[in-house]
Amino acid sequence: MGYWTDVVPQWAWILMFWVIFLTLSNLGVLTYGEVEFWLALIKVISLTIFLILATIISAGGIGGKTIGFKYWSNPGAFADSINGVAKTFVIAGTLYAGTEMYDAPSTLSLR
Numbered sequence: 001m002g003y004w005t006d007v008v009p010q011w012a013w014i015l016m017f018w019v020i021f022l023t024l025s026n027l028g029v030l031t032y033g034e035v036e037f038w039l040a041l042i043k044v045i046s047l048t049i050f051l052i053l054a055t056i057i058s059a060g061g062i063g064g065k066t067i068g069f070k071y072w073s074n075p076g077a078f079a080d081s082i083n084g085v086a087k088t089f090v091i092a093g094t095l096y097a098g099t100e101m102y103d104a105p106s107t108l109s110l111r
Contacts, residue, residue, distance in 0.1 A: 001013045
């Protein structure tokens with residue numbers, strides 16, 4: 001949040017969001033589900049608008065300069081050769097692993 005404003009200290013943002021989430025959790029399943037629905041709808045609409053704007057900007061509709069596939073030739077889509085591709089697989093694998101990896105040993109134990 002410090003990117004947009006540094007007037008509010010970081011601890012105040014944390015406290016504010018903590019209170020919001022705590023309040024939503026205590027209002028019950030119906031309210032929580034309703035808020036989750038509207039936030040998901042906002043997310044889908046935002047992503048749709050972003051994709052449309054990105055296409056328009058790449059085609060030169062805004063700014064008048066066509067970007068298109070300009071950066072595929074200089075420096076190139078695979079500027080770092082196989083090393084760059086391998087690095088993306090490592091990052092993607094780490095992101096896909098998620099928190100399940102922390103629970104995996106507990107699922108293997110005998111009950």
